Amino acid sequence: MTMDLAPEYDEEARLSAQAVLAQQVRELMDAVVLTDVSEDEMTAVTAELVALTERLKAARRDRPPVPELTRNGFRHLGNAVTGACNPHALPLVIERDADGSRADLEFRPTHEGPPDSVHGGVSAMILDHLLGDAVAAAGRAGMTGTLTIRYRRRVPYGEPVVGRAAATRAEGRKTWVDGTISLPDGTVLVEATGLFITPTPWVNAIPE
Numbered sequence: 001m002t003m004d005l006a007p008e009y010d011e012e013a014r015l016s017a018q019a020v021l022a023q024q025v026r027e028l029m030d031a032v033v034l035t036d037v038s039e040d041e042m043t044a045v046t047a048e049l050v051a052l053t054e055r056l057k058a059a060r061r062d063r064p065p066v067p068e069l070t071r072n073g074f075r076h077l078g079n080a081v082t083g084a085c086n087p088h089a090l091p092l093v094i095e096r097d098a099d100g101s102r103a104d105l106e107f108r109p110t111h112e113g114p115p116d117s118v119h120g121g122v123s124a125m126i127l128d129h130l131l132g133d134a135v136a137a138a139g140r141a142g143m144t145g146t147l148t149i150r151y152r153r154r155v156p157y158g159e160p161v162v163g164r165a166a167a168t169r170a171e172g173r174k175t176w177v178d179g180t181i182s183l184p185d186g187t188v189l190v191e192a193t194g195l196f197i198t199p200t201p202w203v204n205a206i207p208e
């Protein structure tokens, strides 16, 4: 008996496997910054990682998985913030509701900036994307023109925090948007405000 499998089926299975691989690499990254094993053990692990890296490089694409429009919306598995297939990404999982875009998240030890705190650039990156999502949710997807951040309190890693963003005003191809990272009790840690601009080619091709 033969079975006809659509090519997409294989690709989805490979992308799922790549997402599992990426998650394992995130755990590896945390293990690297926290490890306290001996120098010899680190050298041995490094040698194994060299071999593993070569195995992955045996078949190589020119770029990470491309963004695409699917039945379920916009999917960007290689994105640095949301991409399940990108070990650099948290990945940020965003939900949308009447108040805008929201994400429950937990930073990791690899995000450390000041001791025991999240690096300000990492907070800004997360807010940039969350603000961008809120703009897209308003049907006005665009690129960041300006991003202003006010750091009010240190952001902890290893415990839950909440990101929120909502578009506030629009004019032509410009959309203004505000966002925050807060503790679960509502204490605001970081505030962001941004101006996003819809590039002309996107005006008639914008997915929400």
Ligand SMILES: CCCCC/C=C\C/C=C\C/C=C\C/C=C\CCCC(=O)SCCNC(=O)CCNC(=O)[C@H](O)C(C)(C)COP(=O)(O)OP(=O)(O)OC[C@H]1O[C@@H](n2cnc3c(N)ncnc32)[C@H](O)[C@@H]1OP(=O)(O)O
Pocket: 074, 128, 129, 130, 131, 132, 133, 134, 136, 141, 142, 143, 144, 145, 146, 173, 174, 195, 197, 198, 199, 200, 201, 202, 205, 206, 207, 208
């Ligand atoms: C096929 C469509 C696919 C769409 C997919 C998109 C989204 C899908 C949905 C969900 C995804 C969810 C979230 C993700 C989204 C975003 C998060 C990440 C965001 C980033 O990580 S993104 C990287 C950093 N970002 C850049 O890499 C921008 C580089 N840049 C440019 O690509 C151009 O610069 C651009 C396009 C910004 C404008 O270029 P342009 O030619 O279209 O517009 P132009 O210059 O004519 O300006 C028109 C009016 O905007 C004013 N203006 C222009 N630029 C300004 C600025 N920077 N600040 C203040 N005002 C500015 C002018 O002063 C003028 O104002 P006025 O009309 O009043 O005179």
